[in-house]
Amino acid sequence: MHRYLVALGSNMRVPGIGGPRRVLGNVRSDFERRGLLVEGFSPLLRSRPIGPSDREYANGAAIVAAQEGPREMLALLQEMEREYGRRRSGAPWRRRQLDIDIILWSGGEWSSPDLAIPHPLFRGRGFVLQPAAAIAPDWRDPVTGLTLRQLAARAS
Numbered sequence: 001m002h003r004y005l006v007a008l009g010s011n012m013r014v015p016g017i018g019g020p021r022r023v024l025g026n027v028r029s030d031f032e033r034r035g036l037l038v039e040g041f042s043p044l045l046r047s048r049p050i051g052p053s054d055r056e057y058a059n060g061a062a063i064v065a066a067q068e069g070p071r072e073m074l075a076l077l078q079e080m081e082r083e084y085g086r087r088r089s090g091a092p093w094r095r096r097q098l099d100i101d102i103i104l105w106s107g108g109e110w111s112s113p114d115l116a117i118p119h120p121l122f123r124g125r126g127f128v129l130q131p132a133a134a135i136a137p138d139w140r141d142p143v144t145g146l147t148l149r150q151l152a153a154r155a156s
Helices: 019-032 070-085 124-137 148-155
Strands: 003-009 037-043 046-047 059-068 100-106 108-114 115-117
Touching: 003 070, 003 124, 019 037, 019 059, 019 070, 019 148, 046 124, 059 124, 070 100, 070 108, 070 115, 100 115, 100 124, 124 148
Parallel strands: none
Antiparallel strands: 003 059, 003 100, 037 059, 046 059, 108 115
16 A cells, blocks of 8 residues: 655636635545545645736645555546646646645655656645645655655745
């Protein structure tokens, strides 16, 4: 069984679900429906967008356990994003109904052309670190050796 720390974000309404906070609240049951065990789900927070988007985000984090390895887990999460209406346009930091990123993995590091674990940008992003540290304060970044609690304190 693999354990993943994933970051969640939304800054758009999804028809039939509602605004960004409701979207993220709905994700938990979607994880479980797909056979993922939700071991932790953070409180949601609001954050300012990075880049050209002008809409505020709802952000959170979850710890999920799954049989899937990193490549299969990425495919599953991207399928979930598509079901919420996400279309990958190639333009980063645009509005999105649902964004799910694998931040850390119980197996340590992973590198392939389409996936890097740990997520290469997470260490400087308070909107990722704050919810992640709330549910997994003692998880360590395999690159720096620092805990999520320590990284979150540095990003504040």
